[in-house]
Amino acid sequence: MYRSISTHAIVIRRERSGEFHKSLALLTTDLGLINATAYGAFKMNSSLRMGSEPFTWSRVMLYHNPVRKSYKVTEMEILGSFEGLQRDLSRVAAASLWAEVVQKSYGAGEVSGGLFRLLLDSLQLLDAADSPREPYVTLQFLWRFLALAGYQPDTRQCDGCGREFAESETAFYAARSHALLCAACASGTGQPLPAGALRFLDATSTLPIDKAVEVSLGERSLHALCDSLPRMLQAVLEGQFSSLPWVEAGR
Numbered sequence: 001m002y003r004s005i006s007t008h009a010i011v012i013r014r015e016r017s018g019e020f021h022k023s024l025a026l027l028t029t030d031l032g033l034i035n036a037t038a039y040g041a042f043k044m045n046s047s048l049r050m051g052s053e054p055f056t057w058s059r060v061m062l063y064h065n066p067v068r069k070s071y072k073v074t075e076m077e078i079l080g081s082f083e084g085l086q087r088d089l090s091r092v093a094a095a096s097l098w099a100e101v102v103q104k105s106y107g108a109g110e111v112s113g114g115l116f117r118l119l120l121d122s123l124q125l126l127d128a129a130d131s132p133r134e135p136y137v138t139l140q141f142l143w144r145f146l147a148l149a150g151y152q153p154d155t156r157q158c159d160g161c162g163r164e165f166a167e168s169e170t171a172f173y174a175a176r177s178h179a180l181l182c183a184a185c186a187s188g189t190g191q192p193l194p195a196g197a198l199r200f201l202d203a204t205s206t207l208p209i210d211k212a213v214e215v216s217l218g219e220r221s222l223h224a225l226c227d228s229l230p231r232m233l234q235a236v237l238e239g240q241f242s243s244l245p246w247v248e249a250g251r
């Protein structure tokens with residue numbers, strides 16, 4: 001028994017299936033992360049050809065076959081294709097990293113649309129950002145993703161001894177426990193996060209994301225966060241991101 005569903009979707013991954021078909025991972029507002037097939041989408045004259053490309057945002061019509069647990073894309077009305085992003089390799093690398101986070105987390109197991117909103121906002125900001133702001137969009141995406149998934153570490157106090165960090169104190173990120181520690185508890189291990197980086201995370205997380213990406217950091221804190229946040233995601237999702245070296249090479 002087929003069922004027809006209309007939802008908003010962003011293409012997270014696109015692979016060839018057979019000669020002309022595309023196997024898609026779609027992050028949707030109503031169904032979370034799903035796999036769907038766009039039949040014939042590699043054909044030049046297919047109405048699904050453009051909408052089924054990576055990071056494209058569409059209103060899609062899906063047919064669901066509950067017996068085969070499969071989705072088939074029947075219509076795609078493109079709402080945003082982010083051409084500014086597609087022209088620039090470092091931006092494609094950033095968006096690819098976010099896509100990997102979404103995939104490895106199985107869409108964070110949520111269907112409330114919060115992750116969809118975060119990804120869409122981030123893609124729009126990345127599409128429009130000048131190159132010095134690019135890393136800030138990734139930092140905001142990753143930190144907000146950790147909040148959505150319920151894995152944001154405590155930036156106010158040491159997870160080992162419970163002591164509150166002092167105003168200018170450097171904390172250390174321990175991947176094994178996915179926590180921030182004071183120097184004594186970290187005892188020479190972990191990645192240092194300067195006080196400025198911790199205050200930045202706290203201060204920007206309550207801002208709308210378009211305002212948050214305009215807040216700048218000192219060089220040392222920016223580097224520390226660009227280094228630590230992807231590793232926090234790897235620790236939480238228990239895997240390596242294949243697009244991370246690509247993102248780092250672009251800096």
Ligand SMILES: [Zn+2]
Binds near residue numbers: 158159160181183185
């Ligand atoms: Zn401690």
